[in-house]
Every structure is written in structure tokens, then in C-alpha cells.
Amino acid sequence: MMRKKMITNRLAQYLGLATLFLVGQACTDLEPPLQDSVSVESSEGTFGGVTSTTNSLEALYNNIENLNGQNNEYALMEVTADNVAVLTRGADWGDNGVWRQLHNHTWNATQLYVLNSWNNRNSQILAATQLLDPASGADDIITAQAEVIRAINMFMVLNFFGQVPFRGVNEGVDVDPTVLSAQEAFDAVILDLNNAISSGNLHTDGPDGDLFTIGEAAARFIRAKVNLNSASILGAAPAGAMDAVIADVNAIEALGFSLDPGTGPNAYFDIWDLSVGNDEVIMALDVGTGQRVFNMIHPNQTGWNGFVTLTETFRLHGTSDVNEDARLGLAGPDFNGLSTGYLRGQQLNGSGDMLFDRQGAPLVYEDELLTSLEINNERNGIRIVKYPQRGGDGFPDPSNDFIFTRFAEALLMRAEAELRGGSGSTSSALADVNAIRTRAGVATLGSLSLEQMKDEITKEMNSEANIAGNRAVQIRFGTFADTWEMKDIQDEFRKLFPIPATALGSNPNLVQNEGY
Numbered sequence: 009m010m011r012k013k014m015i016t017n018r019l020a021q022y023l024g025l026a027t028l029f030l031v032g033q034a035c036t037d038l039e040p041p042l043q044d045s046v047s048v049e050s051s052e053g054t055f056g057g058v059t060s061t062t063n064s065l066e067a068l069y070n071n072i073e074n075l076n077g078q079n080n081e082y083a084l085m086e087v088t089a090d091n092v093a094v095l096t097r098g099a100d101w102g103d104n105g106v107w108r109q110l111h112n113h114t115w116n117a118t119q120l121y122v123l124n125s126w127n128n129r130n131s132q133i134l135a136a137t138q139l140l141d142p143a144s145g146a147d148d149i150i151t152a153q154a155e156v157i158r159a160i161n162m163f164m165v166l167n168f169f170g171q172v173p174f175r176g177v178n179e180g181v182d183v184d185p186t187v188l189s190a191q192e193a194f195d196a197v198i199l200d201l202n203n204a205i206s207s208g209n210l211h212t213d214g215p216d217g218d219l220f221t222i223g224e225a226a227a228r229f230i231r232a233k234v235n236l237n238s239a240s241i242l243g244a245a246p247a248g249a250m251d252a253v254i255a256d257v258n259a260i261e262a263l264g265f266s267l268d269p270g271t272g273p274n275a276y277f278d279i280w281d282l283s284v285g286n287d288e289v290i291m292a293l294d295v296g297t298g299q300r301v302f303n304m305i306h307p308n309q310t311g312w313n314g315f316v317t318l319t320e321t322f323r324l325h326g327t328s329d330v331n332e333d334a335r336l337g338l339a340g341p342d343f344n345g346l347s348t349g350y351l352r353g354q355q356l357n358g359s360g361d362m363l364f365d366r367q368g369a370p371l372v373y374e375d376e377l378l379t380s381l382e383i384n385n386e387r388n389g390i391r392i393v394k395y396p397q398r399g400g401d402g403f404p405d406p407s408n409d410f411i412f413t414r415f416a417e418a419l420l421m422r423a424e425a426e427l428r429g430g431s432g433s434t435s436s437a438l439a440d441v442n443a444i445r446t447r448a449g450v451a452t453l454g455s456l457s458l459e460q461m462k463d464e465i466t467k468e469m470n471s472e473a474n475i476a477g478n479r480a481v482q483i484r485f486g487t488f489a490d491t492w493e494m495k496d497i498q499d500e501f502r503k504l505f506p507i508p509a510t511a512l513g514s515n516p517n518l519v520q521n522e523g524y
Contacts, residue, residue, distance in 0.1 A: 054143075054178050055138065055141060055143055055177035055178050056143055057138075057141065057143035057144035057145060058138055058139055058144045061139060061144055061145065061146040061147070061150050062150070064135070064138070064139045064144070064146075064154075065139060065146075065150050065153060065154060065157075067135065068132060068135060068136055068139070068154060068157045069157070071128070071132050071135075072132075072157060072160065072293065073293045073294065073295040073410070074128070075293075075412075075474065075475070076293060076295050076296070076297060076299060076300065076410040077299050078299040078300065078303045078315065079121055079124070080121050080124040080125050080128060081121075081125045081128065081129070081164065081473075082473055082477070083107070083110055083121045084110070084121060084122065084125055084168060084477075084479065084505065085473035085476060085477025085478065085479050085480070086471060086473045086477050086478055086479070087107060087110040087111055088110045088111070088113065088479050088502075089477065089478035089479045089481075089482055089488070090318060090320070090321065090466075090478070090482060090487070090490075090492040090493070090495075091317060091318055091321040091466055091470050091471065091478050092315060092316070092317055092318070092470075092471055092478075093107075093111050093315070093316055093317075093318055093378065093381065093389070093493070093494060094107035094108075094110075094111070094314045094315055094316075094381075095314065095315075095316055095378070095381060095384040095388060095389055096108070096381060096382045096383070096384060097313060097314075097384045097385065097386055097388075100312075100313065100314065101313075101314040106119070106120050106121060107314075107381075108381045108382065111381055111494065111495055112381070112494075112495055112496075112497060113495065113497040113499055113502050114497065115502075115505070115506070116506060116524065117506040117507065117508055117509040117512070117520070117524050118508070118509055119505075119506075122168075122505050122506065122508060123508040123510065125164075125168060125505075126165070126168075126169065126507070126508050126511060127508075129161045129162075129164045129165045129168075130161075130165060130172075130173060132157070132158075132161040133158060133161045133162055133165065133172070133174065134175055136154050136155075136157050136158035136161065137158065137174075137175075137176075137177060138177050139154045140154050140155065140158065141177045143177070148207065148209045149209050151204075151207075151209070152203075152204040152207050152209040152210050152222075153204070153210070153221070153222045155200040155201070155203050155204040156200065156201060156204045156210070156222045156226070156227045156230060157222070158200050159197045159198075159200040159201045159204075159230060159231075159234070160230060160475055162193055162196060162197050162200070163197045163230070163233075163234050163475060164475055164476075165193070166190060166193045166194060166197065166241060167237060167240075167241060167475075167476060167480060168504070168505050169504060169505055169507060169521065170190050170241070170504045170521060171187050171188065171189060171190060171193065171507075171518070171519070171521075172187065172188040172192075172193040172196075173185045173186070173187050173188070173511075173515060173517070173518060174186060174187070174188055184515055184516055184517050185515055185517065186517060187515070187517045187518055187519075190241055190242055191242060194234070194238065194241055194242060197234055198231070198234065198235075201227055201230060201231040201234070202231075204227050205224060205227050205228060205231065210222060210223050210224045210226075210227055211223040211224065212224050212225075212263060213225075213263075214263045214264030214265060214287075215264055215265055215266075215286065215287040215288070215289065215290075216264075216285075219282070219289055219290070219291055219292045220291075220292055220293070220294050220409075222291065223291075224259075224263065225259075225260045225263050225265060225290050225291070226290055226291040226412075226413060228256040228257075228259050228260050229256070229260060229290055229291070229413045229417075229418055230413075230475070231252070231256050232252070232253045232256040232257055232418065232421050232422075232425075233421065233475065233476055235249040235250070235252045235253045235256075235425075236249075236250075236253050236421050236424065236425060236484070237476060237480055237483075237484065239484070240480065240483045240484050240503070245428075250425040250426070250428050250429055250430030250431075251425075251430050251431045253421055253422065253424075253425035253430060254422050254425050254426060254430045254431055254432055257418045257419065257421060257422035257425075258422075260290065260415065260418050261415075261418075264287065265287060265288065265290055265415040265418070266287045266288065266415060267287075267288055267415060267416060267419070267443055267444065267447050268286035268287050268288040268415075269447060270284075270286070274334075274337060274347075274348050274349070274396065275334070276334035276335060276337075276349075276447070276448065277337065277348040277349065277394060277395075277396050278396070279394075279411065279414060279416075280297075280348075280394050280395045280396060280408060280411055281395070281396045281408060282408070282409050282411075287415070288414045288415045288416060289411055289413075289414050289415075290412075290413040290414055290415060290418070291412045291413045292409045292410060292411055292412055293409065293410040293412050294409060294410075295409070295410050296408070296410070297395045297408045297409075297410050300394070300395065300410075300471070301393055301395055301397065303315040304316070304351070304391040304392060304393055305346065305351070305391060305393065306355065306363070306365065306371055306386060307366065308363050308364065308365065308366070308371060309345075309346055309355065309363065309371075313386060315391070316378070316388070316389030316390060316391060317350065317389075317390050317391065317392040317470060317471060318378065318492065318493045319375055319376065319377045319378060319389075319390060319493060320377070320492060320493050321466060321470060322350055322352075322375065322390050324463050324466060324467050325350075325467060332449045332450065333448050333449060333450045333467075334349075334447070334448045334449045335349060335350075335448050335467060335468065336349050336350050337349015337350060337351075337393075345357045345358040345359070345360070345363075346393065346397045347393070348393050348394060348395070348396050348397075349392070349393065349394075350390050350391070350392055351373050351390065351391040351392070351393060352373045352374075352375045352390045352391075353372055353373060353375075354370060354371070354372050355371040355372070355373065365385070365386040365387055366386060367385075367386070369385075369386075369387065371386075371387060372387055373387060373389065373390055373391055374387050374388055374389065374390075375390050377493060378493055378494055379494065380494065381494050392470060392471050394471070394472070395408045396408070411472075412474050413474055416444055416447075416468055416469075417468070417469055417472075419440040419441075419443065419444060420440070420441070420444070420461075420464065420465050420468060420469070422437070422440055423436075423437035423438075423440040423441050423456070423461065423464075424437075424458070424461050424465070424484075427456070427457070427458040427461060428458065434455075434456060437456055438453060438455065438456040441453065441456055441461075441464050444464070444468055445464075448468075459485075461485070462481060462482075462485040462487065465481050466478065466481070469481075483503050488502070488503055489502065489503070499523065501521070501522050501523030501524075502523070504521045504522075505521070506520060506521055506524035507519075507520050507521060507524075
């Protein structure tokens with residue numbers, strides 16, 4: 009039976025990072041809000057531990073759940089990439105150009121979502137470190153989960169910025185925190201994940217178990233993703249990194265996770281409805297999904313009408329209206345008139361009647377190539393919705409649990425690792441990709457090259473960023489500095505975001521990334 013926001017009762021030995029992490033940490037806000045879990049100082053001014061290890065862990069989970077949003081980290085992972093854009097429509101979605109900066113690759117060290125992402129993830133590194141400190145007395149089960157969460161947060165900072173500031177729990181604001189290099193931070197992430205996985209204190213549930221608490225499968229998924237991106241981060245992948253990806257995905261598969269075939273008319277999208285139940289979701293977050301739906305759809309569909317998927321991305325599936333790819337959602341409206349998949353053409357209400365935009369024109373989502381981020385009508389752009397809308401009251405239902413990691417992505421990671429020299433083979437990589445294509449109802453491939461993998465990843469994972477997103481995919485495949493729909497700038501240095509100006513001003517140990 010699935011449990012939400014509950015701590016398991018397994019035991020483990022705490023293996024911390026006592027030596028490595030006595031070096032310090034920094035962010036713009038040096039003391040993060042810990043909600044109902046507060047730190048305690050002794051009369052001598054040293055860290056006395058958190059008041060409640062359970063509440064502290066819950067606060068860490070709550071912050072990870074913030075990754076369900078549309079801005080900050082999600083914007084950095086997807087809006088900067090070649091699959092998602094945010095269109096200004098008259099007075100809507102201008103937002104002082106914050107979205108256009110990301111799509112156009114014109115951001116600087118004061119960009120709002122860059123700053124917020126820096127603050128969010130660094131504050132959680134400190135919060136996890138406080139929980140993991142021996143003074144807090146966390147039990148082995150809490151320790152293992154906190155190690156994974158610290159690894160998630162540190163990996164995101166590393167992947168975004170290429171360096172990670174770190175403050176020790178006994179270092180005051182008068183201490184300039186030490187900054188971990190890319191290699192040091194990468195090693196720290198892997199060490200946290202290795203400790204958690206090897207401890208035996210993460211649950212080993214399969215798809216019918218607890219999807220809301222970090223288990224071995226989720227930790228292995230994160231470790232596989234870290235290793236897969238190692239060459240992008242370090243310049244070259246460590247020896248055995250691709251083999252490690254393959255081994256972790258094999259272990260996830262051995263726990264019982266598999267591609268889910270689905271059962272309904274839009275069966276593919278049952279993956280995003282846990283009330284149906286499936287074998288694919290490795291970890292879910294106990295948080296609503298509204299922002300990933302409302303940001304795409306029109307106000308007359310109760311949405312906000314900003315986000316679109318790029319037409320070039322849609323056309324990766326082919327341009328024929330008879331294309332049978334289930335990922336397009338061609339079975340028609342799911343519930344309440346709103347389809348799942350790629351929304352294009354005339355939109356309908358729950359009674360099957362035509363919807364209109366606010367100027368009275370038929371609400372037809374247009375699928376021509378987009379030409380402007382700044383000047384758009386309410387109908388421009390194809391929308392993508394993966395969460396079935398089953399509210400039953402005529403409105404979209406934002407209460408679906410958020411799907412954080414799923415087995416299809418694990419298969420894609422294994423296939424890519426094999427093509428990058430891991431201990432599999434081209435034929436086994438082809439089998440993994442063809443299994444995903446077969447589930448989608450499209451023809452299998454006769455052969456598979458590394459160059460083809462990027463499109464296969466994008467077609468399956470479009471808009472689903474968890475801790476790396478399509479930005480990381482493009483960086484791995486060397487296309488992040490390319491041009492694409494409405495984007496002409498080709499700056500290689502933008503593979504890393506700038507260290508926020510406020511952070512540079514508060515910590516002289518930070519060095520601005522090249523190009524900023």
C-alpha cells in the first residue's frame with residue numbers, strides 16, 4: 009500500500025560526510041527557513057542539532073515538491089532548451105522579459121529564476137547537512153533519505169553552476185564559505201548516494217509499494233542520472249561511469265519496475281494518473297500538478313495560456329495526422345473536453361461544443377512554426393498536457409500526484425549509456441528504445457546511433473524535467489548552443505548559468521563563470 013509523507017521503519021548505519029563537509033557552505037540567504045524544524049545552538053554557540061529529525065526530513069521533502077512548478081528550476085531546465093517556450097500574448101506573460109531571457113539565452117547574473125534556483129537548492133544543502141550532523145541524532149532511516157535529498161540538491165547546483173558553496177553547521181555568517189570545485193562536488197554527490205544505497209536502509213519496494221518515500225530504486229535512478237551527466241560536468245566521464253548507469257537501471261528493473269502498457273482509450277497517459285496504478289512510476293511527489301497543466305491551456309479552459317511546446321519538437325513525431333504515436337494523444341478528449349498529449353486544432357468544452365478565445369475567434373491551437381516570443385495571439389502554439397484531467401466538475405483537475413521519476417527514462421538512460429561505451433551493446437540499447445516505441449504504437453527501428461538518441465529522449469520526456477531536464481540532454485549531445493525556433497544566440501559559455509551577483513558580493517571565494 010502506498011504511503012504519503014511517512015518515514016519507513018528500516019534501520020541503517022549512518023555514514024556521513026564528516027571529513028569532506030567541514031569546509032563550509034554559502035548562498036544568498038545563509039540561514040534557510042526550516043519551517044517547523046529549527047536548529048538549536050548550545051550555550052557555547054555551536055550547532056546543537058535540529059529539534060525534530062522527522063520534521064526536518066519532512067521539510068526537505070516539502071522543498072523537493074516545489075520542483076513541480078513552472079518557474080525557477082523548471083524554467084532553467086526546460087525553457088532554456090529546444091522543446092518549451094513561454095509566449096508573451098498582449099499584456100500576458102511579459103513578466104519583464106524573464107521568460108524571453110531564458111529562451112533567447114540572454115540571461116545575466118541578475119536573472120530572477122537563476123537567483124531563485126541558486127538560493128533554493130543551496131539552502132536545502134545546508135538544511136540537509138544540519139539534519140545529517142551527528143548533533144541532530146537522526147536515525148539510520150532518516151539519514152539515508154536525507155543523504156539522497158542532499159545529493160539531489162547538490163547535483164542541481166553543480167549542474168546549473170559548475171561549483172557548489174558549502175557552509176559547515178558550526179560556521180557563522182562571519183566565515184566566507186568554501187566553494188567545492190566541480191570534481192569535489194561531484195564526488196560528494198556520489199558519496200552521499202553510495203552511502204544511502206549501500207546502507208540497506210532505503211526501502212526496496214517495487215511499483216506496488218511506497219512511491220512517495222525515497223527508496224533504493226529512486227536513489228539508483230538519481231545516481232544513474234548523475235553518472236550519465238558526468239562528462240558534461242567534469243569534461244570527461246570517470247572510468248566506469250556508463251557501466252554504473254547500466255548497473256543501476258538493471259537493479260531498478262530487478263525491483264519490478266517496467267514500462268506500463270495502460271488500459272484506457274488514452275492508455276499511455278495513465279502513467280500520470282496513479283489512481284489507475286502502473287508499474288512505471290519509480291517515485292511520485294505528494295503535490296498537485298496544476299502548474300504543469302494550467303500554464304499550457306487557455307483561460308477558457310481555466311488555464312493561464314503562457315507555455316507551448318515548440319513546433320519543431322512536435323514534428324519529431326512526424327507531421328501526418330494519421331500518425332499513430334500514442335504520445336500525441338490522438339485518441340481525442342480525455343475528460344471535460346480537454347485532451348492529453350499535444351493539443352492542437354479546435355478546442356472543445358465538456359459538451360463537445362467549440363471553444364472561443366477572449367476575442368471571439370475559434371480557439372484553434374495553431375501548429376505553424378513560431379516566429380516571435382513577444383507578439384502572439386491567444387491561439388499561437390501547440391500545448392502539451394500529460395496529466396489526465398479527471399476532476400469530473402467541468403474543470404481541469406490539478407490534484408494528480410506529481411510523477412517525479414519513471415522507468416521509461418531509466419531505459420533511455422541505459423540505452424544512452426550503452427551507446428556511450430557502457431558494458432551493454434548497440435543491440436541492447438536498440439531493444440530498450442524499441443520497447444518504448446512499441447508501447448507508443450510506432451514502428452521499431454532497425455538500428456540505433458548515439459545521434460538518434462536525443463530525439464528519442466525528447467519525444468518520450470518532453471516537458472517532464474525532474475532534476476536535470478532537456479537542457480542537460482542538449483548539453484550531453486552538444487546542441488545547447490545551436491539555433492532553434494525563435495532562438496539565434498550560439499554562446500557556448502551558457503552551458504553554465506552565472507553565479508548570481510548577490511552571491512558573488514557575499515562570498516569572495518566564489519568565482520564568476522566564464523562569459524558573464
